[in-house]
Amino acid sequence: MSFTDPFYLLAIAFVAGINFLFVRSIWRLVYFPKGEARAMDRFYRQHSLYYNKLDDRLKKRFLQRAYSFTKSLKIIGRMGVEVTQPIKLMVVAAMVQITFGYKRYFLKNFRTVFVYPDSFRNPHTGNMHDGEVHPRGLISFSLKKLLKGFEDPYDAINLGLHEMAHALMHSILTSSGPQGSLNATLDDILTIARLEMEKINAGEPHVFRSYAGANASEFFAVAVEHFFENPKGLKSELPTLYSKLCDLLKQDPALNLFLVQ
Numbered sequence: 001m002s003f004t005d006p007f008y009l010l011a012i013a014f015v016a017g018i019n020f021l022f023v024r025s026i027w028r029l030v031y032f033p034k035g036e037a038r039a040m041d042r043f044y045r046q047h048s049l050y051y052n053k054l055d056d057r058l059k060k061r062f063l064q065r066a067y068s069f070t071k072s073l074k075i076i077g078r079m080g081v082e083v084t085q086p087i088k089l090m091v092v093a094a095m096v097q098i099t100f101g102y103k104r105y106f107l108k109n110f111r112t113v114f115v116y117p118d119s120f121r122n123p124h125t126g127n128m129h130d131g132e133v134h135p136r137g138l139i140s141f142s143l144k145k146l147l148k149g150f151e152d153p154y155d156a157i158n159l160g161l162h163e164m165a166h167a168l169m170h171s172i173l174t175s176s177g178p179q180g181s182l183n184a185t186l187d188d189i190l191t192i193a194r195l196e197m198e199k200i201n202a203g204e205p206h207v208f209r210s211y212a213g214a215n216a217s218e219f220f221a222v223a224v225e226h227f228f229e230n231p232k233g234l235k236s237e238l239p240t241l242y243s244k245l246c247d248l249l250k251q252d253p254a255l256n257l258f259l260v261q
Helices: 006-030 034-047 056-072 085-099 143-151 159-174 178-201 216-229 231-237 239-249
Strands: 074-077 112-116 131-134 138-142
Touching: 034 056, 034 085, 056 085, 074 085, 085 112, 085 143, 085 159, 085 216, 112 143, 131 159, 138 143, 138 159, 143 159, 159 178, 159 216, 178 216, 178 239, 216 231, 216 239, 231 239
Parallel strands: 074 112, 112 138
Antiparallel strands: 131 138
């Protein structure tokens, strides 16, 4: 085929166009306007204790990841909720925080978030929920409870972290990539969960609230809440569990070590 053949030229133009679109899509995720970075920095300094504990280098990493999530996540308001920039930033804060120790963002299968004004009814079960995670990649939040979770960073009740923990657990259990190596650590945590759930359900005094005894998934989600909002207490009461969570999440908030690897 000649270099001047119209079909050859058309093929070259087509490939160039595809490459241009691909590069443009990547650029949109990588490029981070300075004005937006400053605005996000001001927001997180006011609303995220976790962010404030990071050094300047890690703050930049946090902001870059948060910005990327705001561009790749589809955040949809339900029942009259208008998804403003502050709401987006609160949603992605939980996702960045729980995956911050990983070199890659992870949770790639969860790309749609529904935000309700308050507790909402599951159409299939009829039960009321503050949050839900669907295996098909959907996460739902009560906006009221999501915001409340970040207002008190020490009470170990944070809906954002709780639901992201469910998403993380699902991602690990279904992963066949590099994150599949986390399965063994998660198995160790679930072994501890079974023993501790027996104590909780027997009414014995426990560092976790009674809801952690519902099932292994809820135990894990509550453990993640304590890991970030009551790290020293969890480390003191359940040191083995705390150590396993450090291994799983690649962070040690009790020592302010946010990247173990």
